[in-house]
Amino acid sequence: MKGSEGGCACGAVRYRLASEPLFVHCCHCLNCQRQTGSAFVINLLVEAERVEVLGLSPQVVDAPRDRGKPQRIHRCPQCQVAVYSEYSRPDVLFVRGGTLDDPRGVKPNVHIFTRSKVDWVTLPPDTPAFDRYYDEEKLWPAESLRRLAERR
Numbered sequence: 001m002k003g004s005e006g007g008c009a010c011g012a013v014r015y016r017l018a019s020e021p022l023f024v025h026c027c028h029c030l031n032c033q034r035q036t037g038s039a040f041v042i043n044l045l046v047e048a049e050r051v052e053v054l055g056l057s058p059q060v061v062d063a064p065r066d067r068g069k070p071q072r073i074h075r076c077p078q079c080q081v082a083v084y085s086e087y088s089r090p091d092v093l094f095v096r097g098g099t100l101d102d103p104r105g106v107k108p109n110v111h112i113f114t115r116s117k118v119d120w121v122t123l124p125p126d127t128p129a130f131d132r133y134y135d136e137e138k139l140w141p142a143e144s145l146r147r148l149a150e151r152r
Contacts, residue, residue, distance in 0.1 A: 001017055001020055001021060001044065001100075001105065001106070002017060002018065002019050002020050003016065003017065003018075004016070004017045004100055004101070004102070005017075005054070005100070005101050006083070006095070006099040006100040006101050006103075007054075007055060007076075007083065007099060007101075008075075008076035008078075008079050008081035008083055008099065009076070009079045009081045010076060010078050010079040010081075011055070012055055012056045012076055012077070012078045012079070013053070013055050013056050013057075013058050013076040013077075013081075013083050014053070014054035014055035015051050015052060015053055015054060015055075015083065015084075015095070016051075016052045016054055017044070017046055017050065017051060017052075017095070018049075018050040018051070018052055019046065019047070019050045021044035021045055021046050021095070022045045022046065022047070022092070022140065022144040022147060022148060023045045023109050023110070023136075023139075023140050023141075023144055024042065024043070024044050024045070024097070024106060024107065024108050024109045024110075025042070025043045025045065025094070025108060025109070025110055025111075025112055026040050026041075026042050026043075026108035026110070026111045026112070026127075027040060027041050027043060027111075027112050027113055028040045028111065028112065028113045028114050028115075028116055028117040028118075028121070029112070029113035029116055030066065030113075030116050031065045031066055031071065032113075033116070033118075035063060035071075035073070035082065036082070036096075039117075039118045039120075039121055040111075040117070040121065041096065041097075041098075042096070042097030042098065042103070042106055042108060043085070043094035043095065043096065043097065044094070044095040044097055044106065045092055045093070045094055045095075046092070046093055046095055047091060047092055047093075047147065047151065048086075048090065048091050048092065048093050049091075051084065051093050051095060056076070056077060056078070058074035058075055058076060058077070058083050058084070059074070059075050059076070059077040060072055060073070060074055060075075061073050061074075061075055069088070071085055071086075071087060072085060072086045072087075072090070073085045074086075074093075081099065082096055082099075083095070083096060083099050084096060084099075089151075091151050092148075092151075107127075108127060109127070109128075109139070110127065110128045110129070110130065110134060110139060111123050111127060111128070111129040111130070112129075112130050112132070112133055112134065113130075113131070113132060113133070114129050114130060114131055115131040115132065136148075
């Protein structure tokens, strides 16, 4: 996925990934379902400086969540498509997999918040799945943990 490009529906916001993602989530939480209007969202976790903005800069919108701080969603200022989000760490962006020009190669490393998964979605048996979140230290590849540690 290094070098992959993506953007919003109207093409005003464009980006390029300067590296492979740290990890890829498939999130089934109710917030993600509500915000995307879908059963889940695919998020590629990438360091913010490794997401190169090529077009217009996204507009940051703070969206409420069921609990905790608002989620900062970066949307196209023209078509309002959510391109990526940030949660508790603004230095790691959650790039929406569906905004990639070619999302077919994206495969989740983990399914999270499966307690609110819709019944018709069948999870692959070879991908870890968790009712809530998980322990990153146990699941992330060593290289991703090293990259993340460099940020602290």
